[in-house]
Amino acid sequence: MEQNETGLYESREEYLDKLDKYRVKHMQEILKESSRKREAERNVIKYNELEALTKR
Incomplete structure (x- = not known):
């Protein structure tokens, strides 16, 4: 078990999974x-x- 920044304990796999999702x-936000x-x-x-065409 590891302690994350909130002080909650969870498995390393759960922590890494949350990090990957983040x-x-x-x-995705950067790409959007x-x-x-x-x-x-x-x-x-x-x-x-269009503006150039209408000025002709």
Whole structure:
């Protein structure tokens, strides 16, 4: 048994499992954010292209 930061005891496997789940969740959040940024960049490019076409 190991003691984690909250003072609760649990098996090493349970602790590592929770750590892995946290890491996966964190990486998913990073991927979602980068996906939103790419989508926003594509939308800006589309908007600029449409604006250029309407000014002709």
